[in-house]
Amino acid sequence: MRMNGNKRTTVLREVPSAEAVGMALAHDLTQIIPGQFKGRLFKRGYVITEADIPKLLDIGKEHIYVMELGEDELHEDEAAERMALALAGDGVACSGTHEGKVTLRSSLDEPGIADIPEELVHQINSLGEIALATVRTHAVVGAGQPLAATRAIPLVVKREKVEAVEALARQWREQHGAAGPIRMRPLRKLRAGLLTTGGEVFSGRITDKFGPAVKAKLEMLGSEVAEQRFAPDDRQVIVNEIHYLLGQGYDMILITGGMSVDPDDRTPGAIQAAGAEIVSYGTPMLPGSMLLMGYLQGVPILGLPGCVMHDPYTSFDVLLLRILAGDTITKRDIVSMGYGGLHGC
Numbered sequence: 001m002r003m004n005g006n007k008r009t010t011v012l013r014e015v016p017s018a019e020a021v022g023m024a025l026a027h028d029l030t031q032i033i034p035g036q037f038k039g040r041l042f043k044r045g046y047v048i049t050e051a052d053i054p055k056l057l058d059i060g061k062e063h064i065y066v067m068e069l070g071e072d073e074l075h076e077d078e079a080a081e082r083m084a085l086a087l088a089g090d091g092v093a094c095s096g097t098h099e100g101k102v103t104l105r106s107s108l109d110e111p112g113i114a115d116i117p118e119e120l121v122h123q124i125n126s127l128g129e130i131a132l133a134t135v136r137t138h139a140v141v142g143a144g145q146p147l148a149a150t151r152a153i154p155l156v157v158k159r160e161k162v163e164a165v166e167a168l169a170r171q172w173r174e175q176h177g178a179a180g181p182i183r184m185r186p187l188r189k190l191r192a193g194l195l196t197t198g199g200e201v202f203s204g205r206i207t208d209k210f211g212p213a214v215k216a217k218l219e220m221l222g223s224e225v226a227e228q229r230f231a232p233d234d235r236q237v238i239v240n241e242i243h244y245l246l247g248q249g250y251d252m253i254l255i256t257g258g259m260s261v262d263p264d265d266r267t268p269g270a271i272q273a274a275g276a277e278i279v280s281y282g283t284p285m286l287p288g289s290m291l292l293m294g295y296l297q298g299v300p301i302l303g304l305p306g307c308v309m310h311d312p313y314t315s316f317d318v319l320l321l322r323i324l325a326g327d328t329i330t331k332r333d334i335v336s337m338g339y340g341g342l343h344g345c
């Protein structure tokens, strides 16, 4: 045992694997066979037998570590566990430790939205020697799926690094009055009124493809299109239909088509004339740049451009999740969608 002043420091002894029978492993050992397997072959604390020696040599371990942990340091497993526990908030459960890593998974029964304070993640990762990897905030995460993972980089890490993470998490909890900074929020089940505009659809010249696309998106997230109406490219008819849908008490009003620059594109003007407060006409994301976001007597109202019918991921997907999570969309939310918002043209 080594002493530093009065403190015991970690001792790592390298032992040739061939001489390690009867010794306990200091950490999980990983095997990777490309295309077949990646995972833990031996668990920390496992006592090596004669039969294990060829397996150790097969994964390139000619030596193993025998460890006596110092007072000021934490084993990678404890470090990952303590960080995960400090960070896990509502709707999140921590997995067991594997190869020095703890995964934070959604404990919701259905898909939800991740809430991850970006600045806090940067602060934690600035500490060094530890890693916190997360999905982006507001990403949709399925039941039981991962949204973050913690790990120490060296096998033993200074206790103070982990304590710094715990202090940052505690500070966040005090400021926000919530259980922990990495959270899942459930999605509300909303009933939407849908208005499909376009003379070519209204007259029956072409078949409606927008309705099915919007219905599928909502249903995938547990919501529904409660009623679909159709209108030609006539501003007053569109206004009347918007008022009809508002009167039906739907939670959200969606209007498709007529969102671009042609003379027949009447939808943005009609949404405004219907009395909506416009948060933004135009969204700095592609596809979905011509989307309009507004509120009509507190009800979210969205003008959906043609790309929503065609592209799998647009600005509508981003905003729909936020609305289902119960957020009120602000101009700032819209502005922030441009950076990292190019997903196709």
Ligand SMILES: Nc1nc2c(c(=O)[nH]1)N[C@H]1C(S)=C(S)[C@@H](COP(=O)(O)OP(=O)(O)OC[C@H]3O[C@@H](n4cnc5c(N)ncnc54)[C@H](O)[C@@H]3O)O[C@H]1N2
Pocket: 196, 197, 198, 200, 201, 206, 207, 208, 209, 210, 211, 256, 257, 258, 259, 260, 261, 262, 265, 288, 289, 290, 304, 305, 306, 307, 308, 309
């Ligand atoms: N010169 C410019 N052209 C375009 C611009 C622009 O800024 N300048 N914006 C582009 C963007 S971005 C989009 S998105 C599209 C779509 O705009 P709209 O929302 O106005 O779409 P429409 O003109 O109404 O229709 C486009 C296309 O989609 C067909 N459509 C529409 N609704 C239905 C439906 N319910 N079922 C089946 N098909 C539908 C329609 O017949 C047209 O073919 O504009 C870009 N162009």
Ligand code: MOO
Pocket: 285, 286, 287, 288, 289, 290, 291, 305, 306, 307, 345
């Ligand atoms: O509203 Mo359109 O995307 O950007 O194709």
